[in-house]
Amino acid sequence: MIFDQFHAALNVPVPSGAFDRLRAALVEAEPRPRRRRWLTPRLQRAAQLVLAILVLLALAAAIIGTLVAGHRPPIPPHGGPVTIPTRMVSPTTGWAEVALSEIWRTTDAGANWTEVDPPSLPDRRPQFWGPSEDAAFFLDARHAWVVETGMNGPGASGLYVSVFATDDGGRHWGKGQPITLDSPSGMSPVLYFIDARHGWLLMSDTNQDDIEGSPILYATSDGGLNWRLISTRSAPLHAWCGPASIMFATVDLGWLVPGCGESNPVLLVTRDGGVTWRAQRPQPTATPDGVFDAPVFFSPTDGMVFFHTLQLLLLVTSDGGLTWSPRSLPVINPMSVSFADATRGWAIGTHVRKSLPDSVNPPADESLYHTDDGGLSWAVVPTDLRQWTQDYFVDAVDFVDQKNGFASASDPPGQKLLWLKTSDGGRTWAVVRTT
Amino acid sequence: MGQMLFDRSESELIGLARKGDGAAFAELIRPHYAAAFRMAYGMLHDSQEAEDAVQDAAFTAWKKLGNLHAESPMRPWFLAILANRCRYVSKTGSRSVVSAEIREVQAPAIDIAAGLDLRRALGRLGHDERLVLVLRYYLDMPYEEIAGTLGVTPKAARTRVERAVHRLRPILQVREALI
Numbered sequence: 001m002i003f004d005q006f007h008a009a010l011n012v013p014v015p016s017g018a019f020d021r022l023r024a025a026l027v028e029a030e031p032r033p034r035r036r037r038w039l040t041p042r043l044q045r046a047a048q049l050v051l052a053i054l055v056l057l058a059l060a061a062a063i064i065g066t067l068v069a070g071h072r073p074p075i076p077p078h079g080g081p082v083t084i085p086t087r088m089v090s091p092t093t094g095w096a097e098v099a100l101s102e103i104w105r106t107t108d109a110g111a112n113w114t115e116v117d118p119p120s121l122p123d124r125r126p127q128f129w130g131p132s133e134d135a136a137f138f139l140d141a142r143h144a145w146v147v148e149t150g151m152n153g154p155g156a157s158g159l160y161v162s163v164f165a166t167d168d169g170g171r172h173w174g175k176g177q178p179i180t181l182d183s184p185s186g187m188s189p190v191l192y193f194i195d196a197r198h199g200w201l202l203m204s205d206t207n208q209d210d211i212e213g214s215p216i217l218y219a220t221s222d223g224g225l226n227w228r229l230i231s232t233r234s235a236p237l238h239a240w241c242g243p244a245s246i247m248f249a250t251v252d253l254g255w256l257v258p259g260c261g262e263s264n265p266v267l268l269v270t271r272d273g274g275v276t277w278r279a280q281r282p283q284p285t286a287t288p289d290g291v292f293d294a295p296v297f298f299s300p301t302d303g304m305v306f307f308h309t310l311q312l313l314l315l316v317t318s319d320g321g322l323t324w325s326p327r328s329l330p331v332i333n334p335m336s337v338s339f340a341d342a343t344r345g346w347a348i349g350t351h352v353r354k355s356l357p358d359s360v361n362p363p364a365d366e367s368l369y370h371t372d373d374g375g376l377s378w379a380v381v382p383t384d385l386r387q388w389t390q391d392y393f394v395d396a397v398d399f400v401d402q403k404n405g406f407a408s409a410s411d412p413p414g415q416k417l418l419w420l421k422t423s424d425g426g427r428t429w430a431v432v433r434t435t
Numbered sequence: 436m437g438q439m440l441f442d443r444s445e446s447e448l449i450g451l452a453r454k455g456d457g458a459a460f461a462e463l464i465r466p467h468y469a470a471a472f473r474m475a476y477g478m479l480h481d482s483q484e485a486e487d488a489v490q491d492a493a494f495t496a497w498k499k500l501g502n503l504h505a506e507s508p509m510r511p512w513f514l515a516i517l518a519n520r521c522r523y524v525s526k527t528g529s530r531s532v533v534s535a536e537i538r539e540v541q542a543p544a545i546d547i548a549a550g551l552d553l554r555r556a557l558g559r560l561g562h563d564e565r566l567v568l569v570l571r572y573y574l575d576m577p578y579e580e581i582a583g584t585l586g587v588t589p590k591a592a593r594t595r596v597e598r599a600v601h602r603l604r605p606i607l608q609v610r611e612a613l614i
Contacts, residue, residue, distance in 0.1 A: 006568070007573065015486060018489075021486070026458070029455075204591075
């Protein structure tokens, strides 16, 4: 059934001549074959100059129109390629890991981006290293880390892992001592830091003969320059299938989500900084199987975790994860939920697709919801968000504090992206960036 | 006359490609092109963007052909590079100005909605989750080959697919209940 669904939804033939165009490009060693050339270089330069003049005139007209008529200003032009950040850490600053070795940063809420990855970070991975979306970690506006994996690097023979660290927003990077590894496969490094000095590097030692694999956990207390091995094979093996994610609430209290399937899902918890781990089942006893996201902690005691089962469940704790309680969500399966702290959160429902007939649209809930009691109750937020997203789906909302938040939206074919910002808790929004 | 390229072994083609022979590298890619295009389309949902992504990935792979280890299969290595390229495209919104092929306009409204629902659901997932689903259920890849593309064990590949399916399930169940 699911195979059929995927084939029906995605099935499209290879365009006629596509491989021949690729072959021609490779033979000519050009990025794109020239199909037809009707503009001479001189005419091309003239056309570019005319286009530039027209763009300037259009901008000038927009600005004058704004001053005269008092209309909402046009969507500003953008710089840098990134539209959707990996993580916003403040109302203005955010980071993006665009490819496995490209780190970008914004200081104007995503309108413009600057590439800040370590200059010496190689743009390659050995074949047998699993790429990981957690191989970079962004703590705040200044501190970030990114993992390098390689072979026979400076100071390391064989396979190694090094961590690059910055404390000035990516202007300068320091490289930590390399960690040499024995296993040739499946390392999938995952990083997590709780402050500028204390962090953890988790890898899964899954060589070809050891199907179960085992966790390897390193810790640092100097910001990533030096790492010490603190745990191997100590996680309950029945719960270990490679890491999905790891997080720490304090230097002692941490959580690990095993990468197992949905059967008998658990969280692994440590209360000694990662030396020993035990399995915990926060979900209610009668809950069907599902998968956990990584917990989020706002203090040593207050945290929450989402559990994906037949519907999305929210579980909260106020005693450092000793006990967990379910909380309600405003809709069964919201498109996105974001908490700025332990009490203030937002959720957005499913939007109506105006391009489809009413008869095939599911029951829609276009509302933006807000809670200020940790999910005990939710209320609709009067918002103008739909003014900007009429032909788009809102994919996610992300609030960095009680007033400032962001939303990302895309059109049905997934071609156009919107990045929006609010500074009044979601009541009014403005487009920061579009493609 | 020299031996035709299609008569040469893969190792011979790799040798030629490393010396700068673009035609030889194209022959290395040829048997994998259809799968690569389908994977890129599954990730980007646009034919033009998929073709561009495959082309860009091919040039990247050609430059990095030295990283392909001896005796290692070509396809998972190339698809891993393509996956990285697709991730870059989807993250930056670097889209072609050419309009997407809306092939589903001739299909019944329910099929249009179902297809859009699945694509929307895929869009909610992270890149890695979306990738394993496309590899498994659109390219019909066995777990062993998915593992080679991701650089993990077959068991880890299977569990990643299971987790990603579970993320999709609530949305697909809502859709099925309404039809």
